[in-house]
Amino acid sequence: MIQRQAVPLVDYRYYPKVWHCSWINKRTDLARGEWAIILADLTHRYNAWATELLIGGLAKRMYEYVHGGDIYTARDLTGTQDIIDFSANINPLGLPSGVKNAVKAALNECLSYPDPFCRELAAALALYEKTDQENIYCANGTSEIIFRLTLALKPKKALILAPTFADYEKALRTVGCDIEYYILTAENDFSLQQDYIGKIKSGMDMLWICNPNNPTGQGCKNSFLVKVLERCRQTKTVVLIDECFMDFVGQPEIYSVQSLIGSYNNLLVLKAFTKIYAMPGIRLGYVLTSNRRIIEQLRLAGQDWSVSTLAQKAGISALNQKEYLQKTKILVKKEREYLIKELTVFGFKVYGSLANYIFFEASRYLDLDKMLLAKGILIRSCSNYAGLNSGYFRVAVRNHSDNQQLIAALKDVTKY
Numbered sequence: 001m002i003q004r005q006a007v008p009l010v011d012y013r014y015y016p017k018v019w020h021c022s023w024i025n026k027r028t029d030l031a032r033g034e035w036a037i038i039l040a041d042l043t044h045r046y047n048a049w050a051t052e053l054l055i056g057g058l059a060k061r062m063y064e065y066v067h068g069g070d071i072y073t074a075r076d077l078t079g080t081q082d083i084i085d086f087s088a089n090i091n092p093l094g095l096p097s098g099v100k101n102a103v104k105a106a107l108n109e110c111l112s113y114p115d116p117f118c119r120e121l122a123a124a125l126a127l128y129e130k131t132d133q134e135n136i137y138c139a140n141g142t143s144e145i146i147f148r149l150t151l152a153l154k155p156k157k158a159l160i161l162a163p164t165f166a167d168y169e170k171a172l173r174t175v176g177c178d179i180e181y182y183i184l185t186a187e188n189d190f191s192l193q194q195d196y197i198g199k200i201k202s203g204m205d206m207l208w209i210c211n212p213n214n215p216t217g218q219g220c221k222n223s224f225l226v227k228v229l230e231r232c233r234q235t236k237t238v239v240l241i242d243e244c245f246m247d248f249v250g251q252p253e254i255y256s257v258q259s260l261i262g263s264y265n266n267l268l269v270l271k272a273f274t275k276i277y278a279m280p281g282i283r284l285g286y287v288l289t290s291n292r293r294i295i296e297q298l299r300l301a302g303q304d305w306s307v308s309t310l311a312q313k314a315g316i317s318a319l320n321q322k323e324y325l326q327k328t329k330i331l332v333k334k335e336r337e338y339l340i341k342e343l344t345v346f347g348f349k350v351y352g353s354l355a356n357y358i359f360f361e362a363s364r365y366l367d368l369d370k371m372l373l374a375k376g377i378l379i380r381s382c383s384n385y386a387g388l389n390s391g392y393f394r395v396a397v398r399n400h401s402d403n404q405q406l407i408a409a410l411k412d413v414t415k416y
Contacts, residue, residue: 067166086395088396090274091278102313103310131288137289138286139306140308144306153297158177159180160172160180161209162181162182169386190213190351200235202236204232204235206238210242211225211241212245215359222257225241244274247275248329257269261289267291272284273285284307336356339395339397356397358395361393362393365391379394
């Protein structure tokens with residue numbers, strides 16, 4: 001049984017900041033959920049007497065943000081705007097100037113609705129990915145595709161890795177899917193093993209593999225994934241391979257299955273502009289598949305205008321940033337090697353880390369994320385990933401100056 005870390009009841013980060021309860025007096029007609037919000041407010045305001053007995057489990061069912069990149073809460077907690085964010089794995093070169101200019105130029109086009117079919121963007125992607133335009137579906141980030149896909153296909157049973165990106169499980173839960181986990185272990189360096197094939201059985205509607213995996217950064221070679229695809233062809237299982245971090249990998253031809261979409265009608269490959277072009281605030285992702293029926297189902301599973309005009313123009317411009325991509329690969333490789341070397345000096349165990357982030361174990365410093373946040377540095381605690389306990393962390397590969405500040409802060413908090 002996979003255990004999830006309990007959310008502390010006294011931690012106001014997990015409650016919405018929208019309540020003002022001066023009107024609480026003389027209200028006896030409140031619904032159960034409204035009382036939960038009031039009690040959460042009292043917890044935040046007075047940091048006292050809000051206990052499990054008082055709340056009775058209501059707060060446990062409230063929304064919890066589980067991803068990195070929440071600089072807003074970090075600023076609230078520290079009282080400063082000067083946060084260096086190592087919790088989100090974004091290209092350290094920042095948003096390309098060409099993309100900025102494209103967004104500015106597109107502002108006048110916002111008087112009209114966006115193209116619901118992203119025709120110009122899809123055409124540019126077809127040339128970039130060397131595939132047919134009809135094999136591409138664009139969306140408001142890859143997370144939207146993940147949720148649309150589960151809504152469209154409504155799988156009854158799915159196989160996912162643990163640990164891996166949280167939104168796979170979250171999306172599957174929304175349609176009541178029965179989820180089976182393949183546990184990645186430290187003993188095997190959190191890498192996929194041959195026995196994974198045996199987990200794929202008849203009745204398995206869908207499986208998800210993040211490659212390289214998030215948060216471990218471990219890659220799965222396409223020679224093995226072909227075996228997975230062949231098995232899934234027999235069991236009629238839809239295979240989703242998330243390659244959002246593939247652009248940061250040194251030898252993507254060893255790992256990517258993008259070129260196989262024409263050979264396997266059950267294969268979907270997720271890609272994103274978010275990480276490689278440093279544009280998470282713009283929201284743009286796409287999926288590649290030769291299964292036109294699934295693309296049609298994706299269109300039917302949500303609104304027509306999920307990709308804004310600004311996002312479409314940003315994507316078209318980004319695909320022309322070839323020099324930017326070359327500089328990115330050089331910088332990320334150099335700084336990744338620097339960080340891995342420095343982190344091992346502290347006695348931390350580094351795993352995988354083929355992309356633009358480092359996954360490591362620091363079992364002697366279970367509160368390392370909190371220790372660093374006090375220094376204005378936000379890293380990703382991985383304790384809320386399925387299959388992981390406290391002591392595992394992830395840091396993004398940033399520019400050298402930021403990386404040096406991280407190492408300096410680590411020396412300070414660990415007294416190494």
